[in-house]
Amino acid sequence: MGLVSDTVDSVKSIKFREALHQVITLGLIVTSALVIWKGLMCISGSESPVVVVLSGSMEPGFKRGDILLLHTNKDPIRAGDIVVFNINGRDIPIVHRVIEVHERQDTEQIYLLTKGDNNDMDDRVLYNYGQNWLEKKHILGKAIGFVPYAGWATIIMSEIPIVKYILIGAMALLVLTTKE
Amino acid sequence: MHSFVYRANALLTFAVTILAFMCAMASLSDSFNSPTPSAQVQVLNINWFQKQPNGNDEISMTLNISADLQTLFTWNTKQVFVFLAAEYETPKNSLNQISLWDGIIPSKEHAKFLIHTSNKYRFIDQGSNLRGKEFNLTLHWHVMPKTGKMFADKIVLPGYRLPGEYR
Numbered sequence: 001m002g003l004v005s006d007t008v009d010s011v012k013s014i015k016f017r018e019a020l021h022q023v024i025t026l027g028l029i030v031t032s033a034l035v036i037w038k039g040l041m042c043i044s045g046s047e048s049p050v051v052v053v054l055s056g057s058m059e060p061g062f063k064r065g066d067i068l069l070l071h072t073n074k075d076p077i078r079a080g081d082i083v084v085f086n087i088n089g090r091d092i093p094i095v096h097r098v099i100e101v102h103e104r105q106d107t108e109q110i111y112l113l114t115k116g117d118n119n120d121m122d123d124r125v126l127y128n129y130g131q132n133w134l135e136k137k138h139i140l141g142k143a144i145g146f147v148p149y150a151g152w153a154t155i156i157m158s159e160i161p162i163v164k165y166i167l168i169g170a171m172a173l174l175v176l177t178t179k180e
Numbered sequence: 181m182h183s184f185v186y187r188a189n190a191l192l193t194f195a196v197t198i199l200a201f202m203c204a205m206a207s208l209s210d211s212f213n214s215p216t217p218s219a220q221v222q223v224l225n226i227n228w229f230q231k232q233p234n235g236n237d238e239i240s241m242t243l244n245i246s247a248d249l250q251t252l253f254t255w256n257t258k259q260v261f262v263f264l265a266a267e268y269e270t271p272k273n274s275l276n277q278i279s280l281w282d283g284i285i286p287s288k289e290h291a292k293f294l295i296h297t298s299n300k301y302r303f304i305d306q307g308s309n310l311r312g313k314e315f316n317l318t319l320h321w322h323v324m325p326k327t328g329k330m331f332a333d334k335i336v337l338p339g340y341r342l343p344g345e346y347r
Contacts, residue, residue, distance in 0.1 A: 099279035
């Protein structure tokens with residue numbers, strides 16, 4: 001009985017105006033993150049303007065945990081470009097360098113072969129069975145810039161999900177409990 | 181108001197902002213560098229030249245590549261990725277680029293080199309167009325920064341010709 005009335009009292013003691021203020025602050029943080037993300041999408045023209053490097057296949061250029069900035073535009077893809085591509089039927093995009101380009105005269109269709117700088121073999125072993133070339137539709141974007149280490153938080157959060165929940169919980173608690 | 185968490189948060193935000201600013205400045209300073217690289221390539225020998233059973237021409241050659249890429253390096257350069265590509269046009273394809281050799285230059289001291297090698301990647305045409313084909317050898321480089329924007333450029337060396345007969 002005492003416990004219930006205590007809880008009711010503590011709920012009553014939360015000032016409505018203050019709570020609203022905190023909700024708005026929280027909303028502001030979330031929306032500004034969204035605005036930045038969508039803004040980056042507009043500038044880069046790429047559906048995922050930023051990717052985190054997940055494997056060591058481009059070492060020593062890119063290490064696991066580095067962030068790549070992508071760009072997609074009308075410029076054709078040429079040998080040497082670092083592209084992010086998706087193989088049909090697989091979720092995880094791959095970041096590798098183009099080593100061979102064949103562009104058709106009439107249709108301007110493009111055939112690409114890629115390879116990781118740190119791999120001995122080209123990527124035909126990674127492609128689907130019988131697939132010899134990457135085509136335009138597989139390419140998500142071209143890497144134009146590079147920020148080291150910044151992607152580690154993402155990797156940790158996706159591999160140890162509990163960290164993500166603790167972090168979100170702690171942040172929510174912090175926002176909701178702090179008084180001016 | 182001035183709790184530990186608040187101060188830690190403010191400090192962290194400030195530190196990350198400064199770090200981001202410094203990274204941006206480091207990347208920006210790269211654009212003041214105007215490099216003057218040079219390169220020569222000789223085709224020393226055609227090792228063999230044949231038509232594969234599936235109809236594509238394949239050729240193997242020995243190359244002598246010398247280049248001086250020292251001016252590409254700045255304080256924000258992690259490495260330079262350099263590769264030599266054969267580039268040519270065929271009736272079917274408006275552009276064919278085939279990487280023949282590549283290498284990673286880790287530092288300025290290694291940026292002046294002379295390499296004697298046969299092609300590292302297979303030189304295979306999409307079709308059978310290589311007999312007597314004129315082609316360019318292009319030395320491309322991609323400067324990978326410690327942080328920021330990547331740079332790329334090339335030197336085109338025109339006027340190479342493949343032999344007229346299989347051997």
